[in-house]
Amino acid sequence: xxxxxxxxxxxxxxxxLKGVSVTAETAKIxxxxxxxxxxxxxxxxxxxxxxxxxxxxxxxxxxxxxxxPAYDRARLGIAFVPQGREIFPLLSVxxxxxxxxxxxxxKARSIPAMIFELFPVLRDMMHRRGGDLSGGQQQQLAxxxxxxxxxxxxxxxxxxxxxxxxxxxxxxxxxRYLRDEHGIGILxxxxxxxxxxxxxxxxxxxxxxxxxHSGEAATLDLPDVRRYLTV
Ligand SMILES: Nc1ncnc2c1ncn2[C@@H]1O[C@H](COP(=O)(O)OP(=O)(O)OP(=O)(O)O)[C@@H](O)[C@H]1O
Numbered sequence: 001x002x003x004x005x006x007x008x009x010x011x012x013x014x015x016x017l018k019g020v021s022v023t024a025e026t027a028k029i030x031x032x033x034x035x036x037x038x039x040x041x042x043x044x045x046x047x048x049x050x051x052x053x054x055x056x057x058x059x060x061x062x063x064x065x066x067x068x069p070a071y072d073r074a075r076l077g078i079a080f081v082p083q084g085r086e087i088f089p090l091l092s093v094x095x096x097x098x099x100x101x102x103x104x105x106x107k108a109r110s111i112p113a114m115i116f117e118l119f120p121v122l123r124d125m126m127h128r129r130g131g132d133l134s135g136g137q138q139q140q141l142a143x144x145x146x147x148x149x150x151x152x153x154x155x156x157x158x159x160x161x162x163x164x165x166x167x168x169x170x171x172x173x174x175x176r177y178l179r180d181e182h183g184i185g186i187l188x189x190x191x192x193x194x195x196x197x198x199x200x201x202x203x204x205x206x207x208x209x210x211x212x213h214s215g216e217a218a219t220l221d222l223p224d225v226r227r228y229l230t231v
Contacts, residue, residue, distance in 0.1 A: 001026045001185050002047065002078075002153055007056035009042050016042040018209040019056070024153060024187040024202075027179050031196040031217070032189040034206035035229055040189035041083055043206070044157050047187070048080040049073045060153070074103040077152035081159060085142040089131025093122055096130045096141055100148025108150070114182075115144040118174040136167030143174065154178065156188040160195050172199055193222075193229055 002024040009017040016039045024030040034040050045051045047058060049070030058066040065073050074080075079100075087096050094111075101109040116123040119140040125133060130141060139159060146154055156175075160168045172195065178184040190196045196203060196217070203220055205213035205228050212228060213221075 001061055002187065003057075003059045004043070004047065005057045005059075007043065007046060007058070008054050009039075009046055009051060010054045016209055017046070017053075020206070020209070020211055022187075022204055022211065022214075024185050026152070026185045027183040028201040029175060029179055029186040029188070029199050030202045030204070031200035032187070032204045032206060033191070033193065033196055033225065033229060034189070035191060038206045039209040040206055041157055044080070044155055044187070044189060047073075048078055048155055071103060074149060077150070079146035079149045079151035079154050081139075081142045081146050081154070081156040083157035083161065085135075085138045087130040087133075087138050087141050087145070089129060091130055092127050093130060093133070093141055094126045097122070097145050097148050100145045103149050111148055112150070115147050118147075118177065119144055119170070134164075136163045139163055139167065139171065140174075143171070147178075151184060153185040153187060156186070158189060158191065160190065160192045168195060175199060191229065193225065 004020060004022045007017050007020045020043055032040055042051060046053050049068060053066055057064060060076055060078060097111050121137055122141060122144050130138065133141060159171050175186055176199065179186055200217040203215060203217045204211050205225055207228050213225065
């Protein structure tokens, strides 16, 4: 569904991505592991249209998207849950969810009931301000907002960062449900190996702007992967 080929990205003279190739399939969970600063966020932001590549190609459902602006990619079905959530603290939970309407046509503008089945706390806190939610609840809200756009591919940047274990479990369950029941493709980056192992179908490991390992999650060579995750 999503193919990134030979992606290179520069910040000024500094090269953050060096020939990265990654694919994410429909109804599969693809996890990119790597420690801080190896280029995971840069890769995701290139995929969703927040950074322009300096080389390489990105295609989605067979269509080249690397020259398209972020809102076009969102309309095609790519939704992004950024690191740090980036919810609107002064807007209510409901208003935050409705910001997802921007990429939908008039008639399609509704909040899917599935979001409240996955994260009941969002219904309970519908009229509270986003900024009043805990970190874990904000992460659920950020995922909910992404789901409002009815994505085919959900891209998540470190969804477990700074979140308590019970909510990490809820988020893991939600991700599995989206894959199994809705056939959504999931692409997530993580530093938390166990979360990734439990969830992922396919795994990539990045180091210093490059993919250094890739394969099915079930066949991961754990000592080798851990080596890339420890500082
Ligand atoms: N806007 C920017 N301008 C300049 N350099 C940047 C910018 N964003 C990231 N970098 C640098 O690019 C490299 C890759 O950063 P990136 O955030 O993609 O890594 P990461 O693996 O996602 O790390 P983290 O887990 O901390 O987000 C780092 O050396 C970082 O300092």
